[in-house]
Amino acid sequence: MSNRAVSYAGPGSVEVVDTPYPEFELKDGPGVNPANVGRQVHHGVILKTIATNICGSDQHMVRGRTTAPVGLVLGHEITGEVVEVGRDVEFVKVGDVVSVPFNIACGRCRNCKEGQTGICLNVNPDRPGSAYGYVDMGGWVGGQAEYVLVPYADWNVLKFPDRDQAMEKILDLTMLSDIFPTGFHGAVGAGVTVGSTVYVAGAGPVGLAAATSAHLLGAAVVIVGDLNEDRLAQARSFGCETVDVSKGDPADQIEQILGVPEVDCGIDAVGFEARGHGKDAATEAPATVLNSLMEITRAGGSLGIPGLYVTGDPGAADEAAKQGSLSMRFGLGFAKSHTFVTGQCPVMKYHRGLMQAILADKVSIGKNVKATPISLEDAPQGYAAFDEGAAQKFVLDPHGVIPR
Numbered sequence: 044m045s046n047r048a049v050s051y052a053g054p055g056s057v058e059v060v061d062t063p064y065p066e067f068e069l070k071d072g073p074g075v076n077p078a079n080v081g082r083q084v085h086h087g088v089i090l091k092t093i094a095t096n097i098c099g100s101d102q103h104m105v106r107g108r109t110t111a112p113v114g115l116v117l118g119h120e121i122t123g124e125v126v127e128v129g130r131d132v133e134f135v136k137v138g139d140v141v142s143v144p145f146n147i148a149c150g151r152c153r154n155c156k157e158g159q160t161g162i163c164l165n166v167n168p169d170r171p172g173s174a175y176g177y178v179d180m181g182g183w184v185g186g187q188a189e190y191v192l193v194p195y196a197d198w199n200v201l202k203f204p205d206r207d208q209a210m211e212k213i214l215d216l217t218m219l220s221d222i223f224p225t226g227f228h229g230a231v232g233a234g235v236t237v238g239s240t241v242y243v244a245g246a247g248p249v250g251l252a253a254a255t256s257a258h259l260l261g262a263a264v265v266i267v268g269d270l271n272e273d274r275l276a277q278a279r280s281f282g283c284e285t286v287d288v289s290k291g292d293p294a295d296q297i298e299q300i301l302g303v304p305e306v307d308c309g310i311d312a313v314g315f316e317a318r319g320h321g322k323d324a325a326t327e328a329p330a331t332v333l334n335s336l337m338e339i340t341r342a343g344g345s346l347g348i349p350g351l352y353v354t355g356d357p358g359a360a361d362e363a364a365k366q367g368s369l370s371m372r373f374g375l376g377f378a379k380s381h382t383f384v385t386g387q388c389p390v391m392k393y394h395r396g397l398m399q400a401i402l403a404d405k406v407s408i409g410k411n412v413k414a415t416p417i418s419l420e421d422a423p424q425g426y427a428a429f430d431e432g433a434a435q436k437f438v439l440d441p442h443g444v445i446p447r
């Protein structure tokens with residue numbers, strides 16, 4: 044069997060390459076942790092990929108802001124049809140159409156048993172937590188490919204109840220592998236409930252998913268901030284208020300909307316590549332969003348932080364940030380008794396409920412993030428447009444099965 048996949052080709056570039064068809068064993072390759080080479084995966088399934096999305100998390104690697112090796116096969120947002128099941132798989136069947144959480148989790152360790160699948164202890168020899176196609180995450184091969192191996196399949200995958208219905212709503216359901224649960228986790232972590240006022244920093248797909256989730260949870264007012272006007276317009280298209288952070292700190296613009304320069308709940312959907320505010324918006328200032336959320340979130344409030352922060356950033360502007368040390372005004376958060384919720388989203392906590400909300404027409408996540416299907420071969424153009432800030436979420440369609 045042949046296979047094609049999107050692979051990292053050095054800073055600013057990806058290419059679509061021939062790659063081995065998966066087997067029930069983790070083979071050596073770019074980014075594969077030596078301690079994971081030869082690992083037997085009879086608990087896994089092989090998927091024919093139906094939809095696999097490009098993510099802001101991929102961009103950190105493709106921009107050269109991580110130690111990702113050239114040749115790494117990318118892709119952690121995977122939806123597909125099961126075409127082979129390993130010897131030890133009991134319940135997943137050939138023909139099932141499933142969503143795959145981007146976190147790889149064993150289902151056997153202490154953290155998995157406590158629902159913390161983002162920090163599984165058994166899948167990455169270097170540190171807790173793993174994902175497909177990601178630097179320092181154990182070396183599990185990415186799913187921006189025609190075919191992909193999914194380990195611990197009985198535990199990891201979410202089966203859609205009906206195949207035809209799944210294909211009809213595929214542009215919504217494909218967001219269950221990452222950004223919808225991630226945005227929802229951001230909103231839950233920020234304490235969003237009925238009547239909340241919410242500020243979401245970042246109008247990329249994760250920010251828009253967090254804003255969608257805040258509406259779903261009953262927020263009174265959802266304000267989204269960015270410096271990209273097209274993305275802010277996308278947020279307004281489904282009932283969000285917006286602030287343009289290139290015009291100054293969000294507090295003043297929030298005051299014009301709410302009458303007070305403060306919100307109940309703050310969500311960081313930007314991460315370490317944050318730009319400064321106002322006249323500093325042209326340059327990167329990695330602690331900007333964290334410091335600003337502490338300023339505008341009410342005393343006693345929570346900060347949901349799905350935005351990614353790293354332990355090493357070769358492209359950082361200063362020596363401290365190269366080690367992941369940021370100039371955070373932590374004393375302000377302490378003074379206001381803030382709670383901080385960080386880390387990889389444990390997708391499995393939320394994906395079934397969010398699937399039901401999609402299937403029952405309670406939410407239109409695909410429309411809100413402007414899901415845009417493109418072919419696998421067009422991935423380089425998709426990456427380039429996303430990097431330029433297109434107000435779209437690109438969905439790769441390796442087998443040409445997604446209705447246009």
Ligand SMILES: NC(=O)c1ccc[n+]([C@@H]2O[C@H](COP(=O)([O-])OP(=O)(O)OC[C@H]3O[C@@H](n4cnc5c(N)ncnc54)[C@H](O)[C@@H]3O)[C@@H](O)[C@H]2O)c1
Pocket residue numbers: 098099100101102103221222225244245246247248249250268269270271274288312313314315316317318319320331332348349350351352386387388432
């Ligand atoms: N924790 C998780 O499990 C998880 C999962 C998926 C993605 N992520 C992370 O979430 C973040 C967002 O992902 P995305 O796909 O939406 O990325 P993205 O790069 O498309 O979006 C980020 C947006 O932030 C905007 N921005 C920059 N500085 C800003 C500022 N100071 N204030 C407001 N907006 C600002 C940018 O203009 C951009 O539109 C990334 O860091 C990604 O790695 C985390």
Ligand SMILES: [Zn+2]
Pocket residue numbers: 097098099100101119120145221222
């Ligand atoms: Zn992602």
Ligand SMILES: [Zn+2]
Pocket residue numbers: 148149150151152153154155156162163164165
């Ligand atoms: Zn585990």
